[in-house]
Amino acid sequence: MGKTARVVICGMKNTGKTCILEQAVFGNVTKDSIIYPTIEDSYIALVETDRGSKEKILFYDTAGVEPVVSPARELKQSYALEHQSSGNSCSAFARHWAHSADGYIFVYDTSRPETLDCVLLLKKELDKNRERKEALMVVVGHHIKSQSEVSSIPLESPTSKATHWSIREKIKHFEVNAYDRSTLYEMFIYIASKLNPVQNKSTFPQLSMVRKSTKSEN
Secondary structure, eight states, X not given: OOOOEEEEEEEBTTSOHHHHHHHHHTOOOXXXXXXXXXXXXXXXXXXXXXXXXXXXXXXXXXXXXXXOOOSSXXXXXXXXHHTOOTTSHHHHHHHHHTTSOSEEEEEEETTOHHHHHHHHHHHHHHHHHSTTOOOEEEEEEEOOSOGGGOSOOOSSOHHHHHHHHHHHHTOEEEEEOTTSGGGTHHHHXXXXXXXXXXXXXXXSOOOOOOOOOOOOOO
C-alpha cells in the first residue's frame, strides 16, 4: 500500500455525487434513502486495484456547482456557461481544488444536457489553474432516471456527447447507476489502479561479492 491518494468528485447540483460515494463505500443507498445537499465531506476507503491489492484513497465530496440562469432564455446553456463572470462557482471551484487533488471524478446526469455542459466548463477551468500538473480525470454519466421517466430526448444525448468529448480529451468515460452497486466497481478499480501504478523494478544489476582463488607461483 502506497501513499493515500486524494480524489475530488464534482459536478452540478443534483447529479448524485454523494449517492455514488455512499453506495461505493458503504453500499447502503436505496431509492428510499434521504440524501441531503453536500457542503463538503470526505470518505476514506480501501479500494481494490486490478492487481488485487487494496489502496487507500481519500475522496472529497464537494458542493454541487450552481446551474446558470441566462438573462436571455433563448441562449443555449453551454453559451451561458462559457460567458459567466470570473467569480462564478466553476472558476471558484477550480481555484480551490486545482492544486490539492491527485484525481477528479466529473459527474453529469444522463437525462440533463446542462449538467454535462457544466462538466465541460469545470474541466476547462481546472486545466487553466493546474499549471500542467498531471492528474487522473474520469467522467461519469449517472443514470438517475430511466428512459421512460425522461420527458424529452435531445437531438444529441448527453451520453453520446460525453463519449465523443472524453475521447478527444483522452479521459475515461463511465456510465453508472448508484442504486446498482455493481455498476460502480469498474470505475473505482480503474481509479485505484491508475493512481497506484506498478513500480518498475530497478534496472541496475545486483552486485555480488565473488571470492577468487589465486595460485601462488613457485
